[in-house]
Amino acid sequence: MTDTYRPAEPIWCAGCGHFGVEGALLLALSDLSIPKEETLVLAGIGCSGTIQNNLGTYGYHALHGRVLPTATGAWMANPKLTVIAAGGDGDGYAIGMGHLIHAFRHNPSFTYIVMNNGVYGLTKGQNSPTRHGTRPIDAILLGLSVLETTFVARGFTRAPEQLRDLTVRALKHARAGHGFAFLEVLSPCVTYNDTYALWDAEYVDLDTDGEHDPTNRSQAFSRVTELHAEGRIPIGLIHHTERDPTAALADPSAADIGPDSHIASYEDILDRYKVERHNR
Numbered sequence: 001m002t003d004t005y006r007p008a009e010p011i012w013c014a015g016c017g018h019f020g021v022e023g024a025l026l027l028a029l030s031d032l033s034i035p036k037e038e039t040l041v042l043a044g045i046g047c048s049g050t051i052q053n054n055l056g057t058y059g060y061h062a063l064h065g066r067v068l069p070t071a072t073g074a075w076m077a078n079p080k081l082t083v084i085a086a087g088g089d090g091d092g093y094a095i096g097m098g099h100l101i102h103a104f105r106h107n108p109s110f111t112y113i114v115m116n117n118g119v120y121g122l123t124k125g126q127n128s129p130t131r132h133g134t135r136p137i138d139a140i141l142l143g144l145s146v147l148e149t150t151f152v153a154r155g156f157t158r159a160p161e162q163l164r165d166l167t168v169r170a171l172k173h174a175r176a177g178h179g180f181a182f183l184e185v186l187s188p189c190v191t192y193n194d195t196y197a198l199w200d201a202e203y204v205d206l207d208t209d210g211e212h213d214p215t216n217r218s219q220a221f222s223r224v225t226e227l228h229a230e231g232r233i234p235i236g237l238i239h240h241t242e243r244d245p246t247a248a249l250a251d252p253s254a255a256d257i258g259p260d261s262h263i264a265s266y267e268d269i270l271d272r273y274k275v276e277r278h279n280r
């Protein structure tokens, strides 16, 4: 029975980028001294969606594409928990894309790590919405286009120290109550879409570009758009801004769906049911 609760060995192919994401996350949790028992990692479905099995934190395997609403519920139920949502580009940008836009908009204060490899790795390599040459979606540009967005960054498993640093920054942002921390990671699938060489040639590190100011949203939007036109992929801290940590609590839409209103509705339904039964 106790075996059920032991972290598993990763089941990924040798060389899979997801190992790098897991390593950076474990180091970042340790850098920030975040206790594992106060951390919940939720993941979607995919090779990436097994990351929570390997960490020793609390874990939850959400339905395909539904990791963001599930994580939002967990964060609302216990905002003191360090909540980390994770998953793949198929999970997050295809079936789950509608949730991403609303997460940027509502700004729940948790971290979301998307492992982007351009394919559905688990189901043997079908094109995902980020597949090279298919007019791919750029979730960083999407995030920048939503005015409420507070944190967007992109790492690459080829740059492990930077990835660790970006993961630390994302966790800090969310834990301080500044809002939704979105971190996409270029995490190649060596079996079905080996993009290491391609991305080596294409990425541009904005953290070492003296001109990039991550606090300036419109400048970040222009720079990312220009780089796209040149066939380049920006990595680094693309944009961040600090939101008032109490803003989420003052958000009326958040108050509407809090646990108190659920309990009141539940009791109301139950009372009406009892009256109807009695009158039959």
Ligand SMILES: Cc1ncc(C[n+]2csc(CCOP(=O)(O)OP(=O)(O)O)c2C)c(N)n1
Pocket: 045, 046, 047, 048, 049, 064, 087, 088, 089, 090, 091, 092, 115, 117, 119, 120, 121, 122, 123, 128, 189
């Ligand atoms: C509702 C539903 N539709 C389709 C699937 C099949 N399916 C499983 S994983 C997956 C995509 C995985 O791709 P991604 O999220 O990019 O993760 P990766 O394996 O590449 O890490 C799909 C379509 C499913 N499990 N559930």
Ligand code: SF4
Pocket: 011, 012, 013, 015, 016, 017, 018, 047, 048, 117, 121, 122, 188, 189, 190, 191, 192
């Ligand atoms: S199929 Fe691709 S994404 Fe899945 S474990 Fe193997 S290398 Fe990683």
Ligand SMILES: [Mg+2]
Pocket: 046, 088, 089, 090, 115, 116, 117, 118, 119, 120, 121, 128
């Ligand atoms: Mg994928």
